[in-house]
Amino acid sequence: MRAKLFLIGGLLLAAALTAPVALADNGGFTPVAPESPNAEGIRDSYLFVSIFVFSIFVLVEGLLIAFIVRYRRRKRARFEDGAPIHGATKLELLWSAFPVVILFLIGAFVFIELPGIKDVPSAATGDQLEIRVTGRQYYWQYEYPNGVIAIDTMAAPAGVPVRLEVTSPDDDVIHSWWIPALGGKIDAIPGTVNETWFQADTPGTYTGQCAELCGLEHARMLASVEVLPEAEFAAWLERRRAEQTAGSGELGKEEWEGACAKCHGLSGEGGIGPKLAGSIVLADPEAVENLVRNGRRTMPAVGSGWTSEQVEALTAYLKENPPSGS
């Protein structure tokens, strides 16, 4: 009996020690590999909790299986009584205290990690970028301090803390901003401005999507963050500023793909919204403006708060690239 106890104890210890190693190998057993300090803090908390979760899981399932095997009926009579044990106060106290200790450890670890997850690193290093993120049915709009607007794909500088002000217009619904590699999610709520941040050191594209049911095309409300080396980002911001003033460039295309195509199809072939290819409305800038600003029947007013620059970008894009329908 004692040998068995040692065996079980040894197995549990081995399991507790190997769990973090096994979990570190990503196959969906840990959150997406972090690329920002806040995501890292969350991943570490996850791994810390996992040590206890895994140990308790093995303990309980192990005892369950051991008891099932050891105390099965075998050749005993069907209704023969088992041991007449009604309870044990000491045991009750023991297994009430045991989770309290574990929960205390978990809580303490979370509070230690919390500042690194929650607080934007202080701007002591110099620059910090602020971007306003607006969730809309069914696209993300980003506004940079110099007035540059981008849709769905956010450009950001590597190595710089980026502070995000996340919200949604009053006439819209709740969305949730989430790029798993760059931290946890935060809801975009009409009438409220929430904050989050990230600081990605490695240039690359990090993807995510809206995480709060927001209507028919919730599934297509994708978001990505393209992290560029700092100089490249500065150049991008300049170029976009100039394009926007000139009424040309990528914004129109982004608007078409983000705000129109998710319901009407990439080439206007129609989807949950009607076919747009060949529609006379598209050729009439005023009609387009009226449509995006006010919506129509079940179509949300996707451009209700747009600047005139934004509307012009879309109409200019449509003029040059009328949807082909296929």
Added chain:
Amino acid sequence: MAARAETVPAWQRGKVASWLVTTDHKRIGILYISTALVFFILAGLMSLAVRLQLSQANAEVLSPDRYNELITIHGTAMVFLVAVPLLAGLANYLVPLMIGARDVAFPRLNALSYWLFFLGGAVLMLSFFAKGGAAQAGWTAYPPLSTQAPGNGQDLWILSLHILTASSLAGAINFIVTIHSLRTRGMTWTRMPLFVWSIELYAWLLMAVLPTLAAGLTLLLLDRGLSIGPWDVQTNFFNPAEGGSPVLYQHAFWFFGHPEVYIIVLPAFGIISEVLPVFARKPVFGYKAIAFSTVAIGFFSMIVWAHHLFTVGLPIPLQAYFMIASMIIAVPTGMKIFNWLATLWRGNISFDTPMLYALGFLSVFVMGGLTGIYLAAFPIDWQVHDTYFVVAHFHYTLFGGAVFAIFAGLHYWWPKMFGRILDERLGKWQFWALFVGFNLAFFPQHLLGLEGMPRRIYTYADESWEGYNLASTIGSYVMGVAILLFVVNVVKTSRSGARVGNDPWQADTLEWYTTSPPPPHNFDDVPYVTSARPLYDLRRKLREKSGSREPL
């Protein structure tokens, strides 16, 4: 009885009519259970359609609106029309028998409860035919999405929940009064079966939190606009453009919604506490600890709701409080699990179908409980909230917890309700199909969530999610087969099931003292109760009298 039968008007004596007008708690219990099983099959079929759509990237089985309708009604139905009524049905049947009463305290109110449930269920299911289809805002119906939704589906959803709320409140009052005032002689609070304890807490929780849900729903309805004769009512409780707060609704919903989880899981715990000792041939380990933990869980479940709101931007001290409060629930829950394990310790365990389900419950519920720790730790929740990780978590607690326990209960009490035992071979096949299918369907969903798949998306383009999704879909269809086996078993048993007498399991509680099925008045006499195991005491006394050393 003959004299009483004559007082029943002729039109009420027919086979169908007698069920329609019945106020017998046992018949009402069976009505609840059978109606809920029909809804179970309907809501299950909805999930199979959803799983088909998600089995591959970019699938086109369902349109987005149909998809959103199906997830909304699947979730709402599984909670309000399946889990709660199945437990209410079992409780209806069993509580009076377990406490040695002739019926519940208010038999007519009981019938009203059932028929309101029937009506609410019908309204919800028929809302698919409403203008604009059924509700599409998820079972949580967050505004502004739900207030902006066109058509009547959302209004009917609110109406249905209002009706179901009234039904549950009436039922809760009935259970409380019954348990407090109709216990038989000698049945003190600490001699009451643990299932009855769980129903006591179930009922108090319903009383405490349903009014808040009803209030939230009423505000939602008013925000959607209401026309009564010449008056148009249009409020803005949740409309930020006019100073309202959409998050207010989330508080109202989850103040109800989180205890609702325990409203479902506590009676499931109660079933497990009845089944395990009988098949381990031991008294339950730590009766008072289990009863106490039921009360503790009930209390704490009411002060943890905002852990569902960790991503709305609550102040950090508030999030910290809700983390700590949520984690505290792990203590009484752990107590239960260890007490159940200790009940098996040094037992004489038989593996009849009810026991298989109870053991299956133990093995999967642990998983659901443990993943809850990640969700309670708010920074981790920021990562996994509203993903498939959460979907996996609550299916492990609600399906792995409640449904496994309900099947344990149905197989255990079936011989009492119908005098015939459900086929053991089919029952065991069904268990293994359900156990394997369930884990295959829901375990991979944890991993999908961690990889970044949000819940409630009708499609996805990321092909790296396909493997786990396909596994999950296959698992869900295996579960479908398991449910089909149960239906076959019920039909087969009703025709040719073995009759096994009044007490086939040699159980300890009073419901096994009467005949199977029991007469309309339940008992001719009830023994004086001197412990939590009155039938065990009786058997021992008989054994002593006859001088036999063999168990009866």
